[in-house]
Amino acid sequence: MQLPPALQPWSEWLHGFDSEQWPLLADLFARLNPILGPLRGMQQGGVPEPDGLGDLQRRGPYERLLTSEWLLADELPDEFLRRAAVGEHLFLAPQYRTHQANRMIVVLFDAGPLQWGGPRLVHLALLILLARRASESGAELRWGILQNTPQLHEFKHSAHLKRLLEARTYQTVSEPHWDAWRDWLAQQGHDHGERWLVGPRLPITDARACTHRVQVQRSLDGHSLTFALQGATSRNITLPNPDERLALQLIKGEFDTSQQMAHRSVKGRIPRVALTLAPVISSTGSHVALKMLDEPGLVVIKLPAPKQKKTLDVRQTLWSKFATPLAIHFPGRTPGAVLSIDETLVFWNMPGVNPVRRPEREQLQVPVGTAALLPVVWLHNGTYGRVFLLDTQGHLVFWVIDNGKLPTPHQPGITHAMADNVVGMAKVDHSTLAYLRKDAGRLYVHRLSPWQSSSTGHLVGMANHVDQVLFPASPRWHQAFGGCAWMSQIDEHQQWQLVSPNGQTEQVDLAPGWKGIGLLIGDDDALCMILLSPNQQSVAAWSLGEQQVLFTTPDPIARISFCPMSKLVAALTKTRELLVYCVPDERRVLQIMCNQAPALTEDNTHVRT
Structure with missing residues (x-):
C-alpha cells in the first residue's frame, strides 16, 4: 500500500x-x-593545512618567487625592479586542505x-x-x-x-x-x-x-x-x-495492527534457547521447538490461531543430560529426536522405534557435537512407518516403526541403507518423502512412501556438483514428480535451477550473499523461492523474476528454517527473538523473546535409557 x-x-x-x-x-x-x-x-572548520602547490599568484613572500623571476634580477636588474614596483612578479601559491566537520x-x-x-x-x-x-x-x-x-x-x-x-x-x-x-x-x-x-x-x-x-x-x-x-x-x-x-x-x-496477534502473553517464562540450532517446525504448522541453552531438552511453543486471545501455550520437555541430539522432528504434536548416548542411537518420543547400536561410519556418519542437526523425516500411514535420516556424506538410512500388530517389510531394530550420494530430502506430503540423488553426473528425484523399498528416479538435470536442493510440498507427489530447485555455488553467488512439475526449467542467479532457504508451488505450477538477505535481517520471496521482502528483523538472524508442509518460516535472531511467518497468508504468526534465564518447571519429561 x-x-x-x-x-x-x-x-x-x-x-x-x-x-x-x-x-x-x-x-x-x-x-x-x-x-x-x-x-x-556540516560546514568546513579548523585551521587549514598546506597540501602542496596549487597556483601562481601576483602577490606573496619573496621566498616563493619563481626561479625565472630571480634570473631577471641577475641579467636585467632594472626590469626586475620595474616588475616589483607594478606588481608583475609571479609567486608560487600553496594548496590548503581544510578540515571536514x-x-x-x-x-x-x-x-x-x-x-x-x-x-x-x-x-x-x-x-x-x-x-x-x-x-x-x-x-x-x-x-x-x-x-x-x-x-x-x-x-x-x-x-x-x-x-x-x-x-x-x-x-x-x-x-x-x-x-x-x-x-x-x-x-x-x-x-x-x-x-x-x-x-x-x-x-x-x-x-x-x-x-x-x-x-x-x-x-x-x-x-x-x-x-x-x-x-x-x-x-x-x-x-x-x-x-x-x-x-x-x-x-x-x-x-502494524494486522500483526498484533504475533505478540502474545505467556504462562511463565520462555527459557533461553541455543543459537547453534535452527527452530524445528511441525508439519502441521501447529508447533515450533527450540533447543534450550541451560537444560538438555526442548522448549515447545504452540503457535496461536489468527484470532486467538488466550495466553501462549509454552512447555518444555527434557532428555538425559548424557544424550546428544543428532536430529529433531515432529512425529505428531510432540517433538521427537534421534539421540546419541554412548554407542547407541535412541529414538526419543518416537513410538515404535527401538534403540539401535550406532552404525559404522561407512553406513552412517553421525558426528557428535556439531552445530547443525541432520535432516530427519517420520513417515507413517497408520499401518506401516519408517524414520529416515540423511548424514553429511549423502548416506540415506531408515529404521522401521514396529507397531507390534502387523509384520513389516523390514526388520525392526536395524539400520537399513536406502541410498547414497543423496544431496537433500524433505517431507513433501503427509505420507511422501522426496530426495535428490546424484548418479554419474545426472540428478534424479525419488519419491518414497512408508512401505516402498525402492523408487524409480525422475531426471531433473545434469551436474557434477550440487550444494543444495529444495522441494515444495504438494498433493501431486502422490502420483508424480512435484517440482524442485537445485543449487550450485558459483564464486560468491548461488545459481539455482528451478524444475517445475511439467519439466520446464529456469535458471536463477541470486545476487551475491543471498541464500535460498525454501520453495513453494502455486496452483499454476509457478515456483516461489524463499530467500535470506546478505545482512541476515530480511527474508524475501522470489517468483516470476520479481523479488518482494516478506519481513525484516531488527537484529541479524542467527538460525532460520522453512517447513514445506506448513509453509512457515521460523527465524531466531542473535538476541534470541523468535519470529514465525506464514508465507501464503503474508502475516506474522508469532514474535516473542526466548531469553529468560529461569527455565520452566512444568511438564518436564526425561528419556529412559
Missing part, C-alpha cells in the same frame, strides 16, 4: 506502519518538521517517568524526522538514553524504534548522567556535528557540548504537549493530544 504524499519523504522509515496510523504521523511531522531549523555542523547527529532521550505516554510519541516522531535530516546531508544518526550507560544505537527502519520505545526507567535525568555522556562522546571523537538532548528537565550545558535542547512537557490541564526547541534560535509549539487508541498502539510498538 502506497504512503500518502504527505508521508512520502519519510517512506524509508515508515515501512510496516499500519495505514490507520498514517494521519496521526502526518500531523506530527507537519507540525514539528518546520521548527527544527537548518542543519548545523564531523557528519554526526547524536540525539539523547530522557526515558524517565516524566516522558512516559504522549511524550514518547513525540520522541518517535522526532527520531524519524532526524533520520531524514541525516540522510539528506550524508550524515550519520545515532541515539541513546540519557539515564543509561553511554552507548549509541543506529536507526534504519521501523523495527529499531521498538528499542527506543522499550527503554524506560524510573530515574530522572541528573547532572552525573550528562557528565558521563559528555566525557564518553569526547573520547569517541563525537565532539562536532549536532547534539540533541530531549526531555522535560535537562541539565545545564554549554552551546558546544549541546547544539539543540528539546523540552517536551505536558500542559497543566493535560490536554496538550509543549515542544520547546532551543538551538541557534528558540522555537516552541503546542501539540494537541492525539487519538488515544492510535497513540497507545504506537507507544507499544504495534506499528
